[in-house]
Amino acid sequence: MYWHAAFVTCTLNLTGCVKKLTAVFNANINKVNELGQKVPELNRQINLYEGGGQRNANDMRDARNQAIEELSDLVDINSFEDPNGRTTVIIGRDWTLVEGNNRYQLEGTMKGGELGMLRVDGVSTNDNRRDLTRTFREGEMSEMLRMRMKQL
Incomplete structure (x- = not known):
C-alpha cells in the first residue's frame, strides 16, 4: 500500500513538472514568434529610413540587434545583413525565420497527447x-527539450 501511494505521489509530481516545462516551452515558442515578427518590421523601417543613403537608422539597428540577441538566447541562430540593410x-x-521583410513562425504541438513528446x-x-524539433542544438529551447525528454 505504501509503495502504491509513493508511486502515485511520484507520478503526480512528474506530471506537474512535465506540464510546467511544456508551458515554459510554449511561452518560448511564442517569444521566438514575437521576435521573429519584430525583425522584419525593423528591416522595413531601416530600409525606408536609410533608402536615400544619407541617413543611418542607428536606434532601429540597435533594436533589431537586441531582438536577434534575444532570439539567440532561445534558439540556435545565424544572421546576416544583405546589401540593402535587411537581416536574414x-x-x-x-x-529561415526571417528573410528581408518576410517572417515565418514556429508552432509547438504534442505528439501522443498531453504528456507526449513535443x-x-x-x-x-x-x-x-x-519538423525542427531536433534542429535546436543551443539555447534555452534546446535545454528545455532535453529536460522534458529526461522527465518522461
Missing part, C-alpha cells in the same frame, strides 16, 4: 511545415 535570421543550419514545426508559406 536562420534557425539551426537551414530553416514537436516544433517551422511553418512557412502555404502552411508548409517542417
Whole structure:
C-alpha cells in the first residue's frame, strides 16, 4: 500500500513538472514568434529610413540587434545583413525565420497527447511545415527539450 501511494505521489509530481516545462516551452515558442515578427518590421523601417543613403537608422539597428540577441538566447541562430540593410535570421543550419521583410513562425504541438513528446514545426508559406524539433542544438529551447525528454 505504501509503495502504491509513493508511486502515485511520484507520478503526480512528474506530471506537474512535465506540464510546467511544456508551458515554459510554449511561452518560448511564442517569444521566438514575437521576435521573429519584430525583425522584419525593423528591416522595413531601416530600409525606408536609410533608402536615400544619407541617413543611418542607428536606434532601429540597435533594436533589431537586441531582438536577434534575444532570439539567440532561445534558439540556435545565424544572421546576416544583405546589401540593402535587411537581416536574414536562420534557425539551426537551414530553416529561415526571417528573410528581408518576410517572417515565418514556429508552432509547438504534442505528439501522443498531453504528456507526449513535443514537436516544433517551422511553418512557412502555404502552411508548409517542417519538423525542427531536433534542429535546436543551443539555447534555452534546446535545454528545455532535453529536460522534458529526461522527465518522461
